[in-house]
Each structure stands twice: as structure tokens, then as C-alpha cells.
Amino acid sequence: MAVPLERVPAQMSLLDGATDIPVDVVVPEDVTPAVLDAYRHHGVERASILLCTRPESETLKLLDSIAPLIDMYR
Amino acid sequence: MKLGISTIITDDGIRPDVLAKALEERGFDSLVVAEHSHVPSSRATPYPAGGELPHEYYRVYDPFVAVTAAAVATSELLVGTGVLLLAQRDTIQTAKEVASADHIADGRVLLGLGLGWNLEEIADHGIDPATRGKLLDEKLAAMKELWSKEEAEFHGDYVGFDLTFCWPKPVQKPHPPVFFGGSTAAAVSRARRHKLAGRPWPSRSRGFLRR
Numbered sequence: 026m027a028v029p030l031e032r033v034p035a036q037m038s039l040l041d042g043a044t045d046i047p048v049d050v051v052v053p054e055d056v057t058p059a060v061l062d063a064y065r066h067h068g069v070e071r072a073s074i075l076l077c078t079r080p081e082s083e084t085l086k087l088l089d090s091i092a093p094l095i096d097m098y099r
Numbered sequence: 100m101k102l103g104i105s106t107i108i109t110d111d112g113i114r115p116d117v118l119a120k121a122l123e124e125r126g127f128d129s130l131v132v133a134e135h136s137h138v139p140s141s142r143a144t145p146y147p148a149g150g151e152l153p154h155e156y157y158r159v160y161d162p163f164v165a166v167t168a169a170a171v172a173t174s175e176l177l178v179g180t181g182v183l184l185l186a187q188r189d190t191i192q193t194a195k196e197v198a199s200a201d202h203i204a205d206g207r208v209l210l211g212l213g214l215g216w217n218l219e220e221i222a223d224h225g226i227d228p229a230t231r232g233k234l235l236d237e238k239l240a241a242m243k244e245l246w247s248k249e250e251a252e253f254h255g256d257y258v259g260f261d262l263t264f265c266w267p268k269p270v271q272k273p274h275p276p277v278f279f280g281g282s283t284a285a286a287v288s289r290a291r292r293h294k295l296a297g298r299p300w301p302s303r304s305r306g307f308l309r310r
Contacts, residue, residue: 039287040297046287047296049278051105051181065100071128073105073181078112078155085113085121091102092125098100099126 033063040067051075054087061098072098103129105181108165109158119169123176130169131181131211134162139219147216163196170204179209182280185238186214186231187224190258191265194242198269206270212239213280232289233257239277239293246274 040048049071050064056074064072074091076084104122108115119130138157146152162180169178178200185193201208214235215221218228226234237255244251245265252262269275279290279297290297 039284046290046294049103049296051280061100069100071101071103073103073129073131076104076106078107078109080111081113081117084118088104088121088125088127092127095102095126098102 030057030059030063033060033067037064037067037069049073054091056094058094058097061094065098101128103127103131103177105131105133107133107155108160108162109155110160111158112155115160115165115168116172119176119178120172123173127176129177129179129209131179131209132162132165132169133159134180134183135159135217135220136184136187137220137223139217139223141219144216144218163200166200166208167203170200170207173207174205175207177207177209178204179211179275181209181211181278182213183211184215184221185212186234187221187226188238190238190241191245191260191263193238194245194265195267197242197275198246198267201269201271201275202267204270206275208269208271208275209278210275211278211280230257232285236289236293243274 036050047070048068050069051073052060052064053075054077056072061072076087079087104118104127106118108118115132122130135156138152142152162183166178166180169176183193197208197210212235214231221228221231234257237258241253241255241258241260244253246269250262250264253260277293277295279286279293279295281287281289287297
């Protein structure tokens with residue numbers, strides 16, 4: 026289930042102006058670029074993709090599908 | 100913005116060294132692994148995401164064994180915990196594990212800390228779950244002393260030791276980056292109080308944490 030884009034501002038409002046600490050956020054495997062854009066807009070330094078535990082072959086296949094996002098947000 | 104991976108490493112999933120190497124090869128920034136020391140059979144505390152506790156929670160590797168395996172398989176990837184349940188851990192032993200891992204990783208360790216949600220798991224370590232916030236604060240303060248002082252001592256309400264040597268010290272000075280995981284304003288407040296990083300989790304709706 027994708028992260029509802031409209032919930033990003035509410036989640037980030039937890040920070041309540043805490044610009045003095047770097048922020049990471051955990052996102053699901055099927056995170057969309059729109060959601061990552063929203064987090065980047067809020068100054069998030071790192072998005073950690075929450076990877077479900079799977080056997081090696083399935084995991085590597087999934088990583089290959091996610092990896093193109095890295096260049097988009099480098 | 101950097102992209103990393105947060106996961107639960109188990110005995111029946113991908114090995115931590117294989118995963119770490121694959122992440123580095125693909126350009127990911129980091130790998131952080133979860134901690135649960137055990138799963139009390141009572142299952143009295145509901146799984147925060149709802150529904151049954153996922154299979155992998157029953158089979159979690161020791162986080163520092165996983166981190167060490169990931170570290171030796173890579174040279175650039177940041178490796179660490181996300182999150183370590185510090186309140187239920189021994190302070191001195193954990194300080195040594197973090198510092199040792201940071202040495203093996205040549206200064207690439209990230210330390211994510213959290214309070215933990217499974218109250219029975221915490222209680223089995225002899226900890227009153229109601230005190231875990233104060234315990235985490237105090238244990239982190241004590242670890243900072245152990246990491247930064249030639250001889251350290253600490254005397255708090257819950258943690259106390261007289262002057263002691265505790266080596267190795269972390270490669271990263273004064274210590275590896277510390278993050279607090281949490282989905283509440285209190286977690287952010289704790290990060291600010293310690294002048295550390297925050298790591299807001301997604302809202303805890305089923306399907307959000309699990310695919």
C-alpha cells in the first residue's frame with residue numbers, strides 16, 4: 026500500500042520546526058517518487074526503504090526494481 | 100536525498116553480508132537492521148501495525164552480528180541499527196558492541212535507537228516498561244561517557260559505574276551518528292534534547308509497514 030501523499034505534511038509536522046536535527050524517514054517498498062519528492066521538499070536527508078524479509082533471489086530482484094530511484098534523488 | 104534500506108535480518112531470509120554487498124553495488128547509502136531479542140509467547144502487546152506479528156519478528160538476528168557481517172562485506176555502505184532497543188540492553192556491553200562494530204566498519208556505523216513497543220519483551224529483561232524512556236536517556240548518556248573518556252564514570256538513577264576503562268572507542272568522534280526512531284512528538288523532543296537526529300516512522304497502519 027502506497028504512502029498517502031497527503032499524510033506527508035502531517036508526519037513531518039511532528040518536527041514542529043526542529044530544523045536543528047537531521048531527519049531520516051522510513052518509507053515502504055512501493056514508495057512513489059511523489060512521496061519521496063514531498064519528503065525531500067521537507068528537508069529529509071535520507072529515506073530508508075522498509076524492505077520485507079525475503080529469500081535472496083526475491084530480495085535481489087526487488088532491489089533491482091528500486092535502484093533506479095537512487096539516481097533520481099542523488 | 101540519500102536512499103537506504105531498513106529491514107529485519109533473519110535466519111531464513113537473505114544473509115546480511117549478501118544484502119549489504121548487493122546494496123553497495125546498486126548505490127544505496129545505508130543498511131539498518133531491526134532488533135528484537137525474543138518474542139514472548141503470550142503476545143499480550145498487540146503488534147502496532149495491526150494483525151498477526153509477522154513471521155520475521157520471531158527469527159531476528161542479533162543486530163551487531165548482522166551489522167558486522169554487513170560491514171566486512173562492504174567498504175562504503177553505512178551500516179547500523181534501526182532501531183536498537185537500548186533500554187532493555189546492558190549499557191557497558193552495548194557501548195563496547197557499538198565501538199567494536201564501528202572499528203570493524205572503519206567508521207561507517209549508524210546507531211538508531213528506539214523505546215520498543217513489545218512490553219513483555221522489555222519486562223523479560225528485568226525492565227519496568229514504564230521506565231524505558233528514562234532508561235534510554237540515561238543509558239545513552241552513560242555510553243557517551245564510555246565512548247569519549249579515557250576513564251569514564253557515571254552515576255544516574257538507573258545506571259551507575261565507578262571509574263572504568265572501556266575500549267575500543269568508536270572510530271567516529273565523539274561517537275557514531277545516533278538516530279531516534281519514533282512516530283511521536285516525544286521522539287522528536289528526545290532527539291532535540293540529545294542534539295541527535297530524528298527518524299520519524301511512517302504512521303502505523305497495516306500495509307504501511309508490510310507490503
